Amino acid sequence: MIPASFDYVRATSLAQAIGLLQKDPDGTKLVAGGHTLIPTLKLRLASPALLVDIGGINELKGIEVGDRIRIGALTTHAELLASEPLRKVLPIFHQTADLIADPQVRNRGTIGGSLANADPAADWPAVVLALKAELELAGPTGRRRVAAKDFFVDIMSTALKPEEVLVAIHIPRPGPGARFRYRKIRHPASGYAVVGVAVALSLHDDIVSEAAIAITGATGRAFTADTASARLIGKSLSSENIASAARLASEQAECLSDHYAPANYRKHLVRTEVGRALASLGAA
Ligand SMILES: Cc1cc2nc3c(=O)[nH]c(=O)nc-3n(C[C@H](O)[C@H](O)[C@H](O)COP(=O)(O)OP(=O)(O)OC[C@H]3O[C@@H](n4cnc5c(N)ncnc54)[C@H](O)[C@@H]3O)c2cc1C
Known part of the structure; x- marks a missing residue:
């Protein structure tokens, strides 16, 4: 060791x-x-x-909540849990950080480290996907922004080049009617997600106008359940519509297997967790 x-x-x-x-x-x-x-x-x-x-680089620190939201890569899980301005506009950061490991890990681990590492069971990848975040990368030739959907390439593999640094996460400020939920089934030993589900919805007069469902833990890399999300547009969060979206999300997931959770169990969890996340937003 x-x-x-x-x-x-x-x-x-x-x-x-x-x-x-x-x-x-x-x-x-x-x-x-x-x-x-x-x-x-x-x-x-x-x-x-x-x-x-990189812990002393000020540019990588801080949470800014304005017309857009900027989260520095060095922001710890504990800072994301504690930020009241962030919780007011994007409560999913509080919900997610609250489910990560324990206070020791939350006080040291950073969102940038988690995203750059791209562990298939990490929580933040699902959140940045559901929020349609952009990741700001800096390298020898300057800066570029990569959409979260293009950032996660495979297990522990991202769009970051070896000489690049993840600087910050940028998220559009949500409009009225936006609702968010993060849920996960924790691995009992590590606390990582066996399956984690992030949902961002816009509801107007009880009808869904925008929906993004993203899933981590189940597959080799976090993914957005696009067919399931599209199925909700223009519909209410009735139990039938929720069940239909949850089934579609589960069908899309090409699940991993391990000693704790075989693929068919993870598929089942995707279905139940997507269903529960959506149901909680309908009731909100
Ligand atoms: C006991 C334990 C339990 C945990 N439970 C959970 C959990 O429940 N859910 C969860 O999501 N995570 C969990 N984690 C992971 C942890 O929360 C951190 O997110 C994770 O360790 C990575 O963040 P870090 O800052 O420690 O990164 P580091 O360990 O410092 O770095 C990780 C990798 O990312 C690279 N890197 C770091 N920052 C940058 C950057 N800005 N730009 C480019 N590359 C960068 C490093 O070079 C390295 O390859 C757990 C960890 C432990 C030890």
């Missing part, structure tokens, strides 16, 4: 971090909260020559 030796630099600017990544992209790793990276090093699943600590 002792990592291979490495050099360590605490970067003071984004440019410095990118410069160090550029020098040796394969041998350099960024560290944010370290809650995934440090165990990985201890297990010698990775042995970078250099760790670049």
Whole structure:
């Protein structure tokens, strides 16, 4: 449980971090909260020559709630849980952070680290998908924004290039009638999602005008259940419409299997959790 030796630099600017990544992209790793990276090093699943600590880069910090919402990549789960301005416009951040692990993990783990790591059972990927967020990436040639739906490529694999840093998450401010829900079935040992469901809906006169259902934990990467979401548009959240959307979401999920949850159980959970999330919004 002792990592291979490495050099360590605490970067003071984004440019410095990118410069160090550029020098040796394969041998350099960024560290944010370290809650995934440090165990990985201890297990010698990775042995970078250099760790670049980005914890001191101010540009990666903070939550801004205005016409748009900006969440810095270094924002911890605990900060997302505690932010009242964010909770007022996007309560799904509070709902989700509240279900992540325990206070120790929430105090260190960052949303940027979670998204960059793209663990198939992590919670935030479903949330940024349901919110149609854009992820701001910075690299040697400048900045670019990637839609959340294009960011998650495969298990632990994203659109981030080796010399890029995830800077922030940008989300449009929701309009009137917007409702949000995050639910998950936790793995009893790790707390990660066996299945997690994020829903963002707009309801006007009890009719759904916009819907996005995103699912994590079930498959190799978080995904949006597009057919299920489309099925709700122009309809009420009646029990029949909810059951139909939940069935479609479950049909779309090509589920993972492990000792705890075989694929058919995960498929069942997708159906029940989508149904429960939608039902809770209808009743809100
Ligand atoms: C016991 C335990 C329980 C947990 N339970 C849950 C849970 O229930 N749900 C859940 O979603 N998560 C859970 N986690 C994960 C945790 O909450 C963190 O989200 C996760 O560890 C990644 O965040 P971090 O800041 O620690 O990243 P780090 O470990 O520092 O980094 C992770 C990876 O992302 C890269 N990286 C970090 N920041 C950036 C950036 N800004 N730009 C580019 N690359 C970057 C690093 O190079 C590294 O490869 C758990 C972790 C532990 C240890």
